[in-house]
Amino acid sequence: DNIVVSSNANSGVTAYYVDGSSGSNTNNGLTSGTPFQTLAYAISQADNGTGVTINVAAGTYTEEDIIVSKSNVIIKGAGSGSTIFDGDLDGRFLSIERNNVVVKDMTIKEYGVSSSCTSTCGGGAIIVHSNRTGFGVKDVIFDGNITDGSSGDGGAIEFMTGSQSNIQNTLFKNNKAGSTA
Secondary structure (H helix, E strand, O other): OOOOOOOOOOOOOOEEEEOOOOOOOOOOOOOOOOOEOOHHHHHHHOOOOOOEEEEEOOEEEOOOOEEEOOOOEEEEOOOOOOEEEEOOOOEOOEEEOOOOEEEEEEEEEOOEEOOOOOOOOOOOOEEEOOOOOOEEEEEEEEEOOEEOOOOOOOOOEEEOOOOOEEEEOOEEEOOEEOOEO
């Protein structure tokens, strides 16, 4: 007899759906009719390295300090005018800790790292940790993101030593690191 001692019910899933207005983190997230409520939860459900696209529906989201600890993840909005991640200038949107992560088709605005920060303060909206490769941004608007911590670089995105990226069709406006635009 074979006995299963552990199992990942989400193994091999290649797409998840998120909808902040009609979703629930008790849903299975496998269709636009049964979406998760939060991006953070969708990331937590993804297999590491398998390759998953997280489709985020149109709407305004206020999630902060999301850690992307899985590789081969695409976070795809419904368009830069439709899917908006809107911070309160006191928290970063994403912390990229793995390789091959792509963010596309959304607006990311008003995220920030405060002056009380003293270490790893850059990237008001996104920080890409050291030696991460395959980070991509496509068709995104970064607007009004800031960092004013003592070691902060990159009002919108900070790339730590050895990280690599590909940025396409992306608009950066009103982002600030310290007192400079």
